Amino acid sequence: MSGPKEACGVVGIAMGEASAAGSHDAARNAFYGLFALQHRGQEAAGIASSDGTTISLHKDVGLVSQVFREGTLEPLKGRLSIGHTRYSTTGHSSLRNAQPFVIDTRHGPLAVAHNGNIANAPALRKALLDRGIGLSSASDTELLAMDLAGAEGRDWPERIAKAMAGWVGAFSLLVLTRDAIYALRDPWGFRPLSRAVLADGSHAFASETSALRMLGAKDFEEVAPGQIVEARGKGFETFHGMGGGAKSSCAFEYVYFSRPDSEWNGRSVHAARRALGAILAEEAPAEADIVVPVPDSAIPPAIGYAAVSGIPYEEGLVKNRYIGRTFIEPTEALRRRGVALKFSPLVENIANKRIVLVDDSIVRGTTTRALVELLRGAGAREIHLRVASPPIRHPCHMGVDMGDPSELVARRLDAEGLAKELGVESLAWLSLGGLGKAIGVSGLCEACFSGRYPIPIDEVGAKTLFERSGP
Numbered sequence: 356m357s358g359p360k361e362a363c364g365v366v367g368i369a370m371g372e373a374s375a376a377g378s379h380d381a382a383r384n385a386f387y388g389l390f391a392l393q394h395r396g397q398e399a400a401g402i403a404s405s406d407g408t409t410i411s412l413h414k415d416v417g418l419v420s421q422v423f424r425e426g427t428l429e430p431l432k433g434r435l436s437i438g439h440t441r442y443s444t445t446g447h448s449s450l451r452n453a454q455p456f457v458i459d460t461r462h463g464p465l466a467v468a469h470n471g472n473i474a475n476a477p478a479l480r481k482a483l484l485d486r487g488i489g490l491s492s493a494s495d496t497e498l499l500a501m502d503l504a505g506a507e508g509r510d511w512p513e514r515i516a517k518a519m520a521g522w523v524g525a526f527s528l529l530v531l532t533r534d535a536i537y538a539l540r541d542p543w544g545f546r547p548l549s550r551a552v553l554a555d556g557s558h559a560f561a562s563e564t565s566a567l568r569m570l571g572a573k574d575f576e577e578v579a580p581g582q583i584v585e586a587r588g589k590g591f592e593t594f595h596g597m598g599g600g601a602k603s604s605c606a607f608e609y610v611y612f613s614r615p616d617s618e619w620n621g622r623s624v625h626a627a628r629r630a631l632g633a634i635l636a637e638e639a640p641a642e643a644d645i646v647v648p649v650p651d652s653a654i655p656p657a658i659g660y661a662a663v664s665g666i667p668y669e670e671g672l673v674k675n676r677y678i679g680r681t682f683i684e685p686t687e688a689l690r691r692r693g694v695a696l697k698f699s700p701l702v703e704n705i706a707n708k709r710i711v712l713v714d715d716s717i718v719r720g721t722t723t724r725a726l727v728e729l730l731r732g733a734g735a736r737e738i739h740l741r742v743a744s745p746p747i748r749h750p751c752h753m754g755v756d757m758g759d760p761s762e763l764v765a766r767r768l769d770a771e772g773l774a775k776e777l778g779v780e781s782l783a784w785l786s787l788g789g790l791g792k793a794i795g796v797s798g799l800c801e802a803c804f805s806g807r808y809p810i811p812i813d814e815v816g817a818k819t820l821f822e823r824s825g826p
């Protein structure tokens with residue numbers, strides 16, 4: 356599957372107070388953490404570090420490994436670091452929109468790294484401009500940084516709570532000040548954000564538990580929806596930030612975005628994906644010789660489908676893992692070439708076989724069409740497409756870019772029509788009930804499938820207005 360793009364990954368490291376302020380070990384750990392979150396954004400990356408007096412920053416467009424070298428990490432000194440890997444959901448993909456954002460405030464320097472999307476950004480933007488505050492980018496994260504800078508309160512937890520009370524939408528946010536890191540989540544809890552203590556005693560935050568585990572953490576705890584967590588290097592302190600949201604964890608994190616070795620809401624992403632496939636097999640059986648996944652995110656559901664159906668699991672497509680999720684696909688012809696560069700068929704497994712092809716989701720259908728052609732070219736006798744999520748018919752306003760809503764193929768075609776258009780013998784999606792049952796977590800957002808949004812979205816249509824007028 357290709358299409359939706361994640362809204363970013365964040366990581367934060369607060370080393371113990373005994374650590375040398377002149378070292379760049381916190382920045383180095385943030386760099387490793389960003390590696391583990393590369394799948395959440397491949398357009399730009401950045402790290403900001405505080406040495407207790409100033410905040411230093413390095414960010415650029417490109418993959419984490421392209422943006423950072425020893426020479427670029429070395430100047431990022433201090434015990435406290437936050438990092439960000441970006442895919443844009445608001446603002447164009449330029450260096451000006453890369454994160455973290457660093458600004459000076461009357462309370463000292465501030466850096467902000469954001470995963471999510473602010474639904475009331477147009478109103479926030481207008482309010483800031485009306486107060487005479489200038490803005491330099493099209494990103495909603497700059498709005499949050501400026502709003503924080505102007506907030507009243509005795510200390511940062513108070514100022515953060517005051518500012519976030521005016522934000523509507525998805526925000527898993529890290530805020531770096533001179534002497535602390537603050538992690539906060541919107542009260543709906545749309546995007547994941549966890550905290551942990553690392554083996555060296557550092558306190559760490561990351562969008563996904565897989566990044567914390569990679570850094571050596573064993574026990575994770577989520578930053579609760581609406582909560583503010585402060586890390587100064589000698590422990591976590593929690594504050595109430597904002598209430599009022601009905602819990603709405605993004606179902607798509609389980610279907611596609613999060614790494615399978617992450618856990619969220621106490622539920623393993625890999626186990627949830629297997630269950631998606633298992634329930635799909637119950638809901639939509641097929642007569643076939645093998646079950647073939649579209650690698651990588653559809654591998655667990657294909658395993659689940661095979662286990663329940665009794666049809667052998669088999670690899671049928673080999674993926675070139677050196678091509679990222681955001682491979683540039685500007686035209687139909689290039690998209691097709693992109694698929695051929697990304698996938699090649701395992702002819703000996705496919706030829707003359709009846710295949711259940713399991714994909715995690717279908718957005719535009721372009722990739723699926725090209726994959727079907729590849730499998731037919733390799734001699735597949737029948738292709739029964741099974742999709743481990745319901746039809747996507749609605750845009751996301753909470754941090755996932757589904758592209759132009761008019762391009763969502765399930766808006767114009769039902770299963771039969773799409774099967775015909777794709778040239779497959781049969782096609783079935785997972786039901787909405789099956790999705791909820793497989794994920795097994797209470798309080799899910801399923802708005803891109805159901806159209807039922809957990810937040811008011813009347814202002815969201817204006818989002819693209821300032822994207823177009825942005826840099």
Ligand code: SF4
Pocket residue numbers: 545604605606607608750751752753754755800801802803804
């Ligand atoms: S609309 Fe879809 S992608 Fe967006 S937060 Fe809800 S479930 Fe996730």
